[in-house]
Amino acid sequence: MNIGAHTFEEFKSLVAAFHGYPAPGVLLGGYMVEMARTALPPGVLFEVVAESAKCLPDAIQLLTPCSAGNNWMKVINLGRYALVMYDKYTGEGVRVYVDARRLEAWPELRAWLMKEKPKAEQNAENLLKEIEAAGDRVCGIQTIRIHSRFLEHAHMGEVGLCPVCGEGFPKNDGAICRGCQGGAPYDLIG
Ligand SMILES: [Zn+2]
Numbered sequence: 001m002n003i004g005a006h007t008f009e010e011f012k013s014l015v016a017a018f019h020g021y022p023a024p025g026v027l028l029g030g031y032m033v034e035m036a037r038t039a040l041p042p043g044v045l046f047e048v049v050a051e052s053a054k055c056l057p058d059a060i061q062l063l064t065p066c067s068a069g070n071n072w073m074k075v076i077n078l079g080r081y082a083l084v085m086y087d088k089y090t091g092e093g094v095r096v097y098v099d100a101r102r103l104e105a106w107p108e109l110r111a112w113l114m115k116e117k118p119k120a121e122q123n124a125e126n127l128l129k130e131i132e133a134a135g136d137r138v139c140g141i142q143t144i145r146i147h148s149r150f151l152e153h154a155h156m157g158e159v160g161l162c163p164v165c166g167e168g169f170p171k172n173d174g175a176i177c178r179g180c181q182g183g184a185p186y187d188l189i190g
Contacts, residue, residue, distance in 0.1 A: 001135030025055025
């Protein structure tokens with residue numbers, strides 16, 4: 001099954017160049033992105049939220065104008081292999097997820113997704129074949145409306161200097177920046 005305008009082999013090469021290797025998750029993610037895009041009205045300006053930080057964000061960045069850098073893609077790690085794609089002005093959109101009930105026909109794909117067997121016992125070639133053969137048939141789709149704080153009119157607001165670290169930050173974050181509120185995932189040691 002093609003992935004948008006790409007054949008599976010073409011997309012595999014794109015994924016290898018971008019992601020480092022043709023990761024099964026990015027290949028499956030490609031079908032998920034195209035399924036979501038097809039469900040939206042043509043020409044709509046959309047944004048995306050990935051519910052997993054693994055692989056799925058790269059499928060989104062390869063196949064849509066949405067990236068982490070332009071902030072049209074956000075990663076909210078809910079630990080589910082799913083994405084939502086929505087009209088950036090109205091918030092109306094769809095959620096595409098892997099439907100566990102549809103995995104019965106694809107044993108290698110299911111074993112990989114559900115981590116049913118150790119990596120050494122997985123058959124990488126069969127896994128990619130199943131991903132290509134299944135396409136978006138292992139996915140479900142739901143209708144969603146994104147919360148209003150994700151819409152285009154939600155601006156960053158005023159920028160101030162944090163009284164603790166002295167760096168610029170959005171004043172809406174509070175009296176001090178999020179880093180100094182304890183959000184930084186490191187200790188400064190030099
Ligand atoms: Zn600070």
